[in-house]
Amino acid sequence: MNILTKTADGSNTLFNQTIGEHYHSAHGALQESKHVFIDAGLKFAIAKNPNQEINILEVGFGTGLNFILSFAHCEENNIHLNYTGIEAFPLSQDVIEETGYKAYVSPEIWEKFINKYDATLLNKQKLSSNCELTIAHTKLIAFDSKAKFDLIYYDAFSVQHQPEMWTNEMIAHACSFLKVGGIFVSYAITGNLKRAVKACGFTIEKLPGAPGKREMLRAIKSAHTSMSH
Numbered sequence: 001m002n003i004l005t006k007t008a009d010g011s012n013t014l015f016n017q018t019i020g021e022h023y024h025s026a027h028g029a030l031q032e033s034k035h036v037f038i039d040a041g042l043k044f045a046i047a048k049n050p051n052q053e054i055n056i057l058e059v060g061f062g063t064g065l066n067f068i069l070s071f072a073h074c075e076e077n078n079i080h081l082n083y084t085g086i087e088a089f090p091l092s093q094d095v096i097e098e099t100g101y102k103a104y105v106s107p108e109i110w111e112k113f114i115n116k117y118d119a120t121l122l123n124k125q126k127l128s129s130n131c132e133l134t135i136a137h138t139k140l141i142a143f144d145s146k147a148k149f150d151l152i153y154y155d156a157f158s159v160q161h162q163p164e165m166w167t168n169e170m171i172a173h174a175c176s177f178l179k180v181g182g183i184f185v186s187y188a189i190t191g192n193l194k195r196a197v198k199a200c201g202f203t204i205e206k207l208p209g210a211p212g213k214r215e216m217l218r219a220i221k222s223a224h225t226s227m228s229h
């Protein structure tokens with residue numbers, strides 16, 4: 001169902017045959033992850049709110065590339081990371097190892113992730129004194145959480161290939177788990193997505209996209225939202 005392929009920056013991605021799309025940009029999986037989620041998301045969130053702790057929710061955990069880069073950044077900067085991934089169709093540990101993403105983090109970070117990967121699908125796991133990971137094996141629509149998050153990585157397949165992930169209801173559901181002042185980032189920036197986050201009381205910013213994409217979206221949940229659970 002998933003075929004390993006190389007992207008333009010030399011990093012691998014998976015092509016999902018059922019959906020008909022890659023897990024990452026064909027222009028570069030690694031550079032997209034760094035540009036959209038680490039630089040425009042994580043680094044911005046830390047600068048905006050320099051606590052020594054951050055709670056991240058990722059929609060579409062997939063291979064865990066966004067997670068391992070976030071884990072490495074937080075370890076380097078001594079920030080406590082509480083990370084929840086939502087994943088309807090978790091990959092096997094073998095497939096994740098075949099991605100070659102081990103090369104992009106230290107051996108310690110990789111081992112801590114890969115050794116506990118299967119367990120994170122069942123329960124929250126402490127990967128280090130500074131990092132907890134849980135992967136909710138569920139569809140986004142069925143996800144619930146009492147905890148609220150500082151940052152959402154919205155990394156679903158595109159609206160062309162999986163339109164149900166981009167409806168106003170689905171975006172509002174994901175955004176309901178964000179704290180006031182929290183940040184939403186996505187590689188995508190369609191008119192409908194902008195309208196959907198604005199309807200949830202977000203202020204939007206268009207940023208230069210990762211190579212191959214003109215723009216990306218960053219949105220901040222304002223104090224006046226009416227969309228909290």
Ligand SMILES: C[S@@+](CC[C@H](N)C(=O)[O-])C[C@H]1O[C@@H](n2cnc3c(N)ncnc32)[C@H](O)[C@@H]1O
Pocket residue numbers: 022023024059060061062063064065066086087088089090138139140141155156157158
């Ligand atoms: C674009 S890929 C994510 C890439 C991922 N962030 C990575 O770095 O590998 C989209 C992911 O969403 C997952 N997915 C598909 N439908 C979903 C749903 N209804 N709820 C949650 N996840 C879903 C897919 O299985 C896939 O892993």
